[in-house]
Amino acid sequence: MTSLTRIVPDPHHTAVRADLADVDSLHKTLMRLVPDHIGPTPRATAGLLFRTEPGPDTALLVQTAHTPDLAALPTHYGTARTIDLTPLLNALTxxxxxxxxxxxxxxxxxxxxxxxxxxxxxxxxxxxxxxxxxxxxxxxxxxxxxxxxxxxxxxxxxxxxxxxxxxxxxxxxxxxxxxxxxxxxDTTHLTHALKNGIxxxxxxxxxxxxxxxx
Structure with a gap:
């Protein structure tokens, strides 16, 4: 199940400030959402893709090949909501x-x-x-x-x-x-691009x- 999670981080949280200032730190935090020990290319295997969304309140969009473990985020990191992308993928025509x-x-x-x-x-x-x-x-x-x-x-x-x-x-x-x-x-190529990134x-x-x- 490909999932998309929208995280609204707390800008006052120490870990959030560190992550928003350094993409290496952010990547390490988001990798906590996926299982450990999943091979030599863990990001690709986990299907982890993410983007920082601009706006009055910064948001993080995080896509994973499976349901993410939100409990693995630092305590009080922010609010998060996960949706299943399967209906969207099935609706591509x-x-x-x-x-x-x-x-x-x-x-x-x-x-x-x-x-x-x-x-x-x-x-x-x-x-x-x-x-x-x-x-x-x-x-x-x-x-x-x-x-x-x-x-x-x-x-x-x-x-x-x-x-x-x-x-x-x-x-x-x-x-x-x-x-x-x-x-x-082409729905086959598009589905691959959605799941694997471009x-x-x-x-x-x-x-x-x-x-x-x-």
């Missing part, structure tokens, strides 16, 4: 128009100027370049199409990528929030695709 939102990390791998070759294939490793503006929108249109969506409207908004001095060694990503309307073209930086609050009836 080609031609239906949906509202969408995703905060993603648009990137492209460019080999020019990168002399490093893959040790097995011998091909040059692509240098990861972050995309913004029209390039980011074009990236989303390509990824949406591959995910079984035909974008009808697209709006984009740069989103911050909070870090602290404690996480200098971790990669930095440029995040963009995309909103709009899209028509469903793009890079899934451990850093990117990749969670949300849909709602238009």
């Amino acid at each position: 080609p031609g239906r128009t949906m509202r969408y939102r995703i905060t993603a990390a648009p990137t492209v791998a460019r080999s020019a100027g990168n002399p490093t070759r893959h040790p097995v294939t011998g091909k040059r490793r692509g240098k990861i370049t972050h995309l913004t503006g029209d390039d980011a929108i074009a990236w989303w249109q390509r990824r949406a199409t591959a995910a079984g969506l035909e974008p009808v409207t697209v709006s984009s908004l740069p989103r911050p990528f909070p870090r602290t001095h404690l996480a200098r060694s971790a990669p930095y990503f440029t995040l963009t929030q995309f909103d709009g309307l899209a028509r469903i073209t 793009g890079r930086a899934k451990s850093y609050g990117a990749g969670l695709l949300s849909l709602a009836p238009a």
